[in-house]
Amino acid sequence: MIESAMDDVKTTERCKAGQTEAFGELVRQYQSQAIGHALALLRNLPDALDAVQDAFVAAYQALERFDTSRRFYPWFYTILRNRCYKMLTSRERRPVADIDDIQLLAPPAGETWGDESAAVQRVLKELAPEDRELLVLKHLEGLTYGELAQRLGVPAGTVMSRLYHARRRFREKFTAKQDDHLARTDG
Amino acid sequence: MTSERCEKVRLAAMAALDGETPPLSEQEIHEHLATCAACRAEVEQLQRVIAPLNRQKPRVFTEDVWPGVEAALRKQAAPAQPRREAYVFAVLGLFVFACKVLGVLPELGGNWLPKVLPLVAALVLFGVLKQNPFHITGNLKLEGDLR
Numbered sequence: 001m002i003e004s005a006m007d008d009v010k011t012t013e014r015c016k017a018g019q020t021e022a023f024g025e026l027v028r029q030y031q032s033q034a035i036g037h038a039l040a041l042l043r044n045l046p047d048a049l050d051a052v053q054d055a056f057v058a059a060y061q062a063l064e065r066f067d068t069s070r071r072f073y074p075w076f077y078t079i080l081r082n083r084c085y086k087m088l089t090s091r092e093r094r095p096v097a098d099i100d101d102i103q104l105l106a107p108p109a110g111e112t113w114g115d116e117s118a119a120v121q122r123v124l125k126e127l128a129p130e131d132r133e134l135l136v137l138k139h140l141e142g143l144t145y146g147e148l149a150q151r152l153g154v155p156a157g158t159v160m161s162r163l164y165h166a167r168r169r170f171r172e173k174f175t176a177k178q179d180d181h182l183a184r185t186d187g
Numbered sequence: 188m189t190s191e192r193c194e195k196v197r198l199a200a201m202a203a204l205d206g207e208t209p210p211l212s213e214q215e216i217h218e219h220l221a222t223c224a225a226c227r228a229e230v231e232q233l234q235r236v237i238a239p240l241n242r243q244k245p246r247v248f249t250e251d252v253w254p255g256v257e258a259a260l261r262k263q264a265a266p267a268q269p270r271r272e273a274y275v276f277a278v279l280g281l282f283v284f285a286c287k288v289l290g291v292l293p294e295l296g297g298n299w300l301p302k303v304l305p306l307v308a309a310l311v312l313f314g315v316l317k318q319n320p321f322h323i324t325g326n327l328k329l330e331g332d333l334r
Contacts (some may be wrong), residue, residue, distance in 0.1 A: 020257070020260060023256075023260075024253050024256075024257065027252060027253045027256055028251070028253055031248070031250070031251065031252050031253070032247050032248040032249075033245070035248040035250060035252075036245050036246060036248060045250075049250055049252060052252050053252045053255045053256055053259070056252065056256045057256055057259045057260060057263075060256070060260055061263075103246050104245070104246055105243045105244065105245065105246055106243075106244040106245060106246045106247060116239050116242070117242075117243060119239075120239055120240060120243055121243075135240060136245070138205075138240075139237075139240040139241055139243060140243060140244065140245040141245065144207065145202070145205070145207050157210075160198050160201070160202055160207075160210075161198065163201070164197065164198055164201055167201070167233060167236055167237070167240075170236060170240070171232060171233070171235075171236040174236060174239075
């Protein structure tokens with residue numbers, strides 16, 4: 001983690017010195033994470049790729065204002081998030097992809113989708129973008145409440161409350177899915 | 188219907204499950220859970236939902252956006268090429284200017300230089316700056332909500 005933070009500092013300083021290829025290193029380091037986050041909000045891969053590309057271009061242009069002593073990705077995430085929410089309210093969006101076409105989770109070990117992972121993935125996709133974003137950042141990225149508060153620009157108390165309600169909504173759908181599955185296998 | 192106390196205890200218990208510092212002490216949480224069956228059930232259900240979520244890993248995407256980003260950055264760095272219409276207007280402008288000067292010169296006799304000089308100076312200024320010094324543009328930008 002510390003090593004990665006140091007790498008960020010070196011790379012962003014090289015970018016500020018005008019080395020475009022250094023920015024390429026940053027893009028390649030964080031693009032997978034960024035695409036996952038954009039997809040969680042937009043539920044459409046082509047839109048997610050557009051949002052990530054636009055956000056990286058905007059980040060490069062705003063790099064002068066970036067404090068290199070801080071981590072790159074949390075700062076970049078704010079730009080990406082703004083871009084995604086702007087696209088969510090835009091009328092020019094592509095239609096949301098079929099719910100089965102959006103994969104947010106890595107296939108479990110053994111390359112086969114267990115009932116649990118498949119159900120988690122389906123429920124995540126059915127949630128509102130705000131709930132899905134929060135659960136992805138908490139459970140897939142492992143962010144703390146403090147880090148979540150920083151990413152989302154809200155107090156830690158608000159994060160706790162939103163997380164509680166997002167998990168409740170997740171639980172309702174998840175339990176229903178499991179009940180359905182049990183009923184099908186019993187029948 | 189849950190009381191304000193129940194809500195606080197549930198949030199604090201969830202924070203403890205997440206390994207965070209809860210806003211209530213461990214003793215306060217346990218004391219409440221010992222006497223409130225609804226909160227006990229809620230916390231147990233919360234535990235059951237946190238576990239499967241924590242077992243998931245994010246997908247690794249193989250798509251590469253760098254070529255697109257690099258192309259966009261190159262495009263922005265390249266000096267803007269004047270549009271074709273700009274040349275047409277420039278030629279037309281020069282033609283009108285030449286006609287005007289040729290028409291005015293005989294009337295002015297030998298006293299034409301002070302009148303023509305400001306026009307020439309303005310043209311040279313436009314040429315040197317290679318842009319419209321008044322920053323008048325046909326592109327309207329609307330600032331929307333960037334939420």
